[in-house]
Amino acid sequence: MTLETFLLLAAALFCVGLFGALSQQSVVMLMMGLELMINGVVVAAAGFWFWVSPGLPDGQVLVLVAITVMALEMAMGFAVVTALFRARDVDMTDDAGDLKG
C-alpha cells in the first residue's frame, strides 16, 4: 500500500466511470458512471490525506464533500430524469438533446 497504488485504484475507478458516462444510452446508467467517477475522487482524496498530509484534516473534509456530492448528484439526477420522463416520455440520452448546440 503506497500513495501510488492508491492513486492507481482511483484512476482505474475514474476511467471505468468515464467509460460508462460516455457510452451508456440510458440517463440512469449514465449517472452510475458519474457515481463511479466520484468514487475514484473519494479514493484519491483519502490516499492524499493518508500519505501526504495526515496531520491536517483537510483531506478528510474533502472526502466528506465528495460523498455528499455523490448523494446529491443521484437525488438531482433522478429528479431530472423523472421530470424529463413525465414531460416527454424520454429516458435515453440520444432523445434528450435540447441543450445541444
Added chain:
Amino acid sequence: MEDAAFWVLAVLAVAAGAAVFVVDSMARATFALLASFLCVGAELLLIDLHYLGVLVVLMMIMEMLVMAVFMVMYMMNPAGLMPMTMMHNARGAAGISVALFAALAAGIFAVPWPERAGRPPRDPTFALGESIMGPKMLVMMVIGIAILATMIAAVVLATHRGRYGDDA
C-alpha cells in the same frame, strides 16, 4: 496482510465497477455498483479512516437500494426479456477511457509526490469532527445548504405539476 487486503479489494472494486456496464440488467448493475462502493469503503477502513469508511458503506447501501427502485422503473431490459444494447459509441468511449487511464498512470508514477508531512492523529474521526465544527465550518454550512436546496429542487422537479405549474 494489509497489502494483500488492499489489492484484493482494489481488484474487486474495479471489477465490480466494470461489471456495472457489462451485465444486461439495470437492477444487477445497481448491485454491482454497490459492491464497488463497499470495496472502496473497506479501503478507507484500511487507512485508518474508520468513520468515513463506515459512512461510505452505510450511505451507499441505502443509496443503492433507493437506486434499485428507480432502476426497475427505468429498466431498458426487464429481467433480460428484451435483449438490447444499452451503449452507443462504445469503442470511442473505451478508447478515451483507456487513453486517460494511461495518462493518469504515467502521471502517478512520474510526479515526485511530496514527503509525508505530519503523522495521522490518534483518532482521525475526532480530528475531522473538530475541524468541521471549527476552522472548516464553512464547508459544513455549504454542505447543509446544498442538501436543503437539493431536497427542495428535487421535490419541485419530480411533482406532477412540474417546473412550470399546471398549465404548462
